[in-house]
Amino acid sequence: MTDSYDSIVVGAGHNGLVCAATLAKAGRKVLVVEASDQVGGAAVTREIAPGYKVSACAHILHLLHPKVIKDLKLKSHGLKLSSKNLPTVALGTDGEHLTLTGNKASGAISAADRAAYSSWRKQMLKFAKHLQPMLATVPPRLGSGDRGDLRKLAKLGWAVRSLGRNDMREFLRVGGMNVADLLEDTFESDLVRGAIAFDAVLGTHLGPRSPGTALTLLYRLAGKGGGTAGALTLPEGGMGAVTEALANAARAHGAEIRTGRPxxxxxxxxxxxxxxxxxxxAKIASQNVISNADPRRTFLDLLGPEHLDTGFVTQVRNIRMRGDAAKVNLALDGLPEFTGLDASDLKGRLVIAPDVNYVERAFNPAKYGKFSPEPVMEITIPSLHDASLAPEGKQVLSVVVQYAPYGLKEGWENGREAFAKIVLGVLERYAPKLGSRIVASELLTPFDIERQFRMTGGHWHHGELAFDQMLMLRPVPGAAQYAAPLDGLYLCGAGSHPGGGVMGAAGLNAANQVIQREAAA
Ligand SMILES: Cc1cc2nc3c(=O)[nH]c(=O)nc-3n(C[C@H](O)[C@H](O)[C@H](O)COP(=O)(O)OP(=O)(O)OC[C@H]3O[C@@H](n4cnc5c(N)ncnc54)[C@H](O)[C@@H]3O)c2cc1C
Structure with missing residues (x-):
């Protein structure tokens, strides 16, 4: 072995970079080794045609933890937003649409629902605020008897208790519901129900009638985009600029980053x-190894089952991590026209999920290994906010498409062309001449995402975000505090608490856990 480090971080995804920067800031000698030629993992900007740059996978920044931004001084390392508080524009099938901006709803929504939306969202944000402190906390160990664990458990309980009697009851009722029931109890307008149901299932292998989807919605609302609770933002330079800022912070604190080194x-x-x-x-020595790769890849491929308990290996094999979200990135020779929308509407996040049953029906085929013939979508045109992303007068359009199951029955090499046609067909129902504007395009199915970004199953969260895979059960009970059952090995990616999205909390918690365990040793 030639070199020697305090910590080696495997993977320069955003969580790996947060972890590396935090450890380096605390005085550790840190090396990050990344397989890809670029830092960022699934949070990268790539050129799909000369001058057309897209956020390859993740495109909307809304979860990045305020502590990460502050502690690592990301603004001084280049983090800038091109749009703060992006409205959601939910598209109806006949050109009508609904706009959701903060707590306000306008457009195709009844007066009763307009008022209901405002108070409902305030209530949801209140609940989500009580979940926020849990995101940047190492989950407690159950039954350890340790004072620190007991304190954390008490804090979890207090977070709910401090809501007061009525809100606590409501939180417990809502938290256990599926989002479809919740929305049907609250709203009468299809578009508002559809748009919120979409948010609850985005990035998951769940439909709005699946258990736990009200909780996944709260998880999403716990984010603070640009410092505002529940707000959506776009980073200037695409998502890759966020991870470049993180890499700059890590380097500034002395971490070394090597890319193209699997x-x-x-x-x-x-x-x-x-x-x-x-x-x-090449072999490189270190006091500890911290993996940003997903838990299955870390334990079964990089470590090897021979170093682990059989029961633990079975649990790792059973983590549900089959992705269902595809990405379509388009280079366009001009601004597309969407029926019923004006130029300012196009600056919003457009959602195709016209009602809650449409979303559920879109999910149905995925349960049986088929893609949806009527997929739901989230569309942004980031070049409208940031001219650096496309040549003058041209645009890039970025679409997350669900449902496209990782385990497609016919195999993605056989199914991708038909799926691409379906996606364009649905898009053209809302933007009739879109196809004629396309200069270049890419479709990333979960199978492509797995191969290109080394995310097992191509899963957004490195593992389903569901009751049985959250908090002290994430990714599996024996590794929920970031430390593996093998001394010196840790996890720091989205597969650990609190899960995925460009949040950085898993990387931050993992670094703090390493520091704390070293101090106690
Ligand atoms: C289609 C899609 C759209 C998304 N959209 C959004 C969005 O709009 N907003 C949002 O917040 N989130 C979004 N997400 C989720 C978000 O991208 C992920 O949750 C997040 O990127 C996970 O970050 P991470 O650092 O934990 O892991 P990753 O980004 O997966 O990074 C892991 C890194 O480890 C590296 N690695 C793995 N194995 C090795 C090895 N053997 N050697 C060296 N390096 C290795 C990989 O190359 C990779 O760089 C989206 C995800 C997908 C798939």
Whole structure:
């Protein structure tokens, strides 16, 4: 072994970078080794045609934890927003649409629903605010008897209790519901129900009638885009600019980042992780190894089941992590026209999910390994906010499409063309001449996402975000505090608490856990 470090972080996804920067800031000698030629993982900006730059996977920034922004001084390292508080424009099938901006709803919505939306959202944000502190906390161990764990458990309970009797009851009622029931109890207008149901299932293999979808909605609302609760923002320069800012912060604190260096395995000596071996055979020593790769890849491929308990290996194999979200990125020779929308509407986040049953029906085929013939979509045109993303007068359009199951029965090599046609067909129902504007395009199915970004199953969260895979059960009980059952090995990616989205909390918590455990050793 040539070099030696305090910590090696495997993967320069945003969580790996947050973890590396936090450890380096605390005085550790840190090396980040990334397989890809670019830092950022699924949060990157790429050119799909000369001059046309897109956020390859993640495109909307709304979860990045305020502590990460502040502690790592991301603004001084280049983080800028091109749009704050992006409105959601829910598209109806006949050109009518509904606009949701903060707590206000306008457009195709009844007067009763307009008032209901405002008070409902305030209530949801209040609940979500009580979940916020949990995001940047290492989950407690159950039954350990340790004072720190007991304190954290008490804090979790207090977060709910402090809502007061009525709100606490309502929180417990809502938290356990599926989002379809919740929306049907609250609203009468299809478009508002559809748009909110879409948010609850985005990035998951769940439909609005699946259990736990009111909770996934609260998780989403716990974010603070640009400092505003529940707000959506676009980063200037695309999502890659966020991870570039993180890499700048890590380097400024002394971390070293090597790209284009895939790790083959974690080196183990005397039941302890002691470094990594790269694909090119180089071995690098470290006191600990922190993996930004997903839990299945980390434990089964990089470490190897031979170093783990059989029961633990079974739990890892059983983590549900089959992605259902695809991405379509388009380079356009001009601004597309959407029926019924004016130029300012196009600056919003457009959602195709015209009612809650449409979303559920879109999900149905995915349960049986088929893609949806009527998929739901989230569309942004980031070049309208940031001219650096496309040549003058041209645009880029970025679409998340659900449902496109990872395990497509016919295989994605056979199904991708038909799916691409379906996506364009649905888009053209709302923007009739869109096809004629396309200069270049890319479709990333979960299968492509797995291969290109090394995310097992192409899953948005590195593992389904569901009751049985949250908090002290994430990714599995024996590794929920970021530390693996093998000394010196840690996790720091979206597969750990609190999950995915460009949030950085998993990376931050993992770094704090490493520091705390070292201090206690
Ligand atoms: C289609 C799609 C759209 C999305 N849209 C949004 C959105 O709009 N907003 C949002 O907030 N979130 C979005 N997400 C979710 C978000 O992108 C992820 O949750 C987040 O990027 C996970 O970050 P991470 O750092 O934990 O892991 P990753 O981004 O997956 O990074 C892990 C890194 O580890 C590296 N790695 C893996 N194995 C090795 C190895 N053996 N050697 C070296 N390096 C390795 C990988 O190359 C990668 O760079 C989207 C996800 C998808 C798939």
């Amino acid at each position: 790790v083959r395995r974690v080196l183990v000596e005397n039941d302890r992780a002691v470094g990594v071996e790269l694909e090119d055979g």
